[in-house]
Amino acid sequence: MITRKSKREIEKMKEAGDILVKCHKEIAKMIKPGITTMEINALAEKIMEEHGATPEQKGYNGYEYATCASINDEICHGFPRDEKLKDGDIVTVDMVVNKDGGLADSAWTYAVGNVDEKGHRLMEVTKTALYKGIEQAQAGNRIGDIGHAIQTYAEGEGFSVVRDFTGHGIGPTLHEDPHIPHFGLPNKGLRLKEGMVITIEPMINEGSWHSKMDANNWTARTTDKGRSAQYEHTIVITKEGPMILTDQDN
Ligand code: MF3
Ligand code: CO
Numbered sequence: 270m271i272t273r274k275s276k277r278e279i280e281k282m283k284e285a286g287d288i289l290v291k292c293h294k295e296i297a298k299m300i301k302p303g304i305t306t307m308e309i310n311a312l313a314e315k316i317m318e319e320h321g322a323t324p325e326q327k328g329y330n331g332y333e334y335a336t337c338a339s340i341n342d343e344i345c346h347g348f349p350r351d352e353k354l355k356d357g358d359i360v361t362v363d364m365v366v367n368k369d370g371g372l373a374d375s376a377w378t379y380a381v382g383n384v385d386e387k388g389h390r391l392m393e394v395t396k397t398a399l400y401k402g403i404e405q406a407q408a409g410n411r412i413g414d415i416g417h418a419i420q421t422y423a424e425g426e427g428f429s430v431v432r433d434f435t436g437h438g439i440g441p442t443l444h445e446d447p448h449i450p451h452f453g454l455p456n457k458g459l460r461l462k463e464g465m466v467i468t469i470e471p472m473i474n475e476g477s478w479h480s481k482m483d484a485n486n487w488t489a490r491t492t493d494k495g496r497s498a499q500y501e502h503t504i505v506i507t508k509e510g511p512m513i514l515t516d517q518d519n
Contacts, residue, residue, distance in 0.1 A: 270445065270446060271438060271445070271446045271447055271459075271465065272438070272440065272441070272445065272465075273462060273463070273464030273465055274440060274464050274465075274466050274505070275464075278371065278440065279464075279466070279505055279514075280371075281368060281369055281370060281371025282371040282372060282373055282439075282440060282466060282503065282505075282514050283371070283373075283514050284368045284369070284371055285322060285366040285367060285368040285371045285372055285373035285514075286366070286373035286375070286503060286513075286514035286515045286516075288316065288317060288320045288322045288366045288368060288373075289364065289365075289366040289373045289374075289375050289515050290375075290515060290516070290517050291316055291320070292312075292313045292316045292317065292364060292366070293362070293375065293377050293517060294517065295312055295313075295316060296309055296312065296313065296362055296377075296379065297377075297379065299312065300354070300360070300379045300380075300381060301354075301381065301382060302353070302354055302355055302356040302358075302381055302382045303353050303354070304353065304354055305349075305350065305351050305352060305353055305354065306336075306338035306340070306347075306348075306349040306350055306352075306354065306360065306362075307349045307350055307351050309336065309338060309349065309362055310334055310335055310336045310338065310349035313335050313336050313362070313364055314327075314335040314336075317335065317366055320368070321368065321369075322366050322367060322368040323366075323367045324336070324364060324365070324366070324367070325365035325366065325367040325372055325374075325443055326363075326364060326365050326443075329365075329443060332346075332487065333348075334348060334349050335349075335364060336349055336362055336363060336364040337349075337361070337362070337363040337364070337376075338350070338360055338361070338362055338363075339360065339361040339363070339488070339497070339499070340354070340358055340359070340360045340361075341358055341359060341360075341496050341497075342490045342491045342494045342495060342496055342497065343361075343488055343489070343490045343497065344431055344434070344472050344474070344480050344489040344490055344491060344497040344499070345361070345363065345376075345434055345472060345488075345489050345497075345499060346363075346487045346488050346489060347361075347488045348485065348487065348488065354381045355381065355382075356381060356382035356383055357381065357382060357383060357384055357385065357388070358381040358382075358384075359378055359379065359380055359381065359384055359388050359391075359392065359496055359498060360378065360379050360381060361376055361377065361378045361379075361497075361498065361499045362376065362377060362379065363375070363376035363377075363499070363501065364376075365443055370441065371440070372439055372440050372441075372442075372443060372503075373439075373503045373514050373515050374439055374443065374468050374470075374501060374503050374515070375501050375502055375503060375515035376470055376499050376500060376501035377500055377501075377517075378392050378395065378396075378498040378499055378500060380392065387475060388475075388496060390426075391428060391473065391475050391496060391498045392498045394422075394423055394426045394428055394473060395423070395428075395471060395472075395473040395498040395499060395500055396498075396500045397422065398419045398422050398423045398451075398471045398473060398500075399419075399469055399470070399471055399500040399501070399502065401418040401419055401422045402415045402416070402418055402419040402451065402469040402471065403469055403502065403504060403511050403513065404418065404511070405417075405418045406461060406467065406469065406504050406506055406511040407461065407506070407510060407511065408461055408462055408463045408506050408507070408508060409460065409461065410460070410461050411455075411456055411457055411458045411459060411460050411461065412447060412448075412449060412450070412453070412457075412458035412459050412461065413453040413454045413455055413456060413457035413458040414455050414456065415436075415449060415451075415453075415469060416449070416450045416451050416452045416453030416454075417452075417453050417454055417455045419451045419452065419469075419471050420451065420452040420453065423471065423473050428473045428474060428475060429473070429474045429476070429477055429478035430451050430452045430471065430472075430473060430474075430478055431451070431471075431472035431473070431474060431478050431480060431489075431497065432450075432452065432478055432480075433480050433489065434470075434472060434480075434489065435448045435449050435450045435451065435470075436448070436449030436450075436451065436467055436468040436469045436470045436501070437449060437467065437468055438465065438466065438467055439466050439467065439468055439503055440466050447459050447467070449467050449468065449469060451469075451470075451471040451472070461506045462506060463506055463507060463508055464505070464506065464507075465505070465506045466503065466504065466505050466506075466514075467503075467504055467506070468501055468502070468503050468504070469501065469502060469504060470499060470500070470501030470502075471499065471500065471501075472497055472498070472499045473497065473498055473499070474491050474495050474496070474497045475495040475496050475497075476491060476493040476494075476495025477491070477492065477493050477495070479491065479492040479493070480492065501515075502514070502515045502516070503515050
């Protein structure tokens with residue numbers, strides 16, 4: 270169901286967003302070769318707990334962890350694990366905070382030590398692609414405008430857009446309608462309305478966009494072993510334009 274949120278609901282989601290931003294800022298400080306994604310997961314869970322929030326992903330459809338940690342050719346929904354991150358890896362940490370029923374969802378890709386130039390470029394282009402999509406998240410625009418902006422930019426830079434996973438409406442549950450593809454045609458699809466809350470979360474690959482599922486039935490990875498990056502924000506459609514609930518800059 271597509272819902273439009275009240276001022277009170279948006280305030281609660283913003284509180285969740287603020288806690289999520291704290292998690293990402295602490296993770297950014299601890300990322301280096303030798304740490305594990307299980308340690309990152311524990312830190313995120315601890316910060317949520319200290320702020321009276323819960324990790325919405327834990328227990329979601331049987332998922333067992335507070336965060337997803339997707340390394341190099343893993344596209345999304347990688348499991349946190351005890352294996353040490355290596356110099357040159359890229360790792361996407363994705364999580365959903367629940368604060369008094371308000372949800373916020375945000376993923377960020379981190380460079381571990383010295384990442385090669387193409388890896389940095391992949392991260393940079395993916396982050397810029399997210400913001401190109403956010404620019405289109407305006408009341409009166411259509412969902413296709415978001416995907417089109419992301420796709421034309423990312424493909425123009427020589428990268429590809431994952432097709433099998435999309436952004437989504439969020440609240441009261443994690444995955445609500447509508448789907449927000451990161452590819453598409455301008456002026457097509459549902460019209461965005463004030464009060465809708467959505468995620469935009471492009472997964473961009475250095476090689477082909479094709480993905481396959483691991484035997485664990487959660488983790489998606491590229492078929493050609495190329496790396497994948499992802500940045501995700503939770504956004505409210507407002508009269509004044511897109512309002513980012515998981516903004517790390519303010
Ligand atoms: N945060 C993820 C998303 O954006 C949710 C993953 S569901 C989980 O869709 F259960 F794998 F965590
Ligand atoms: Co997410």
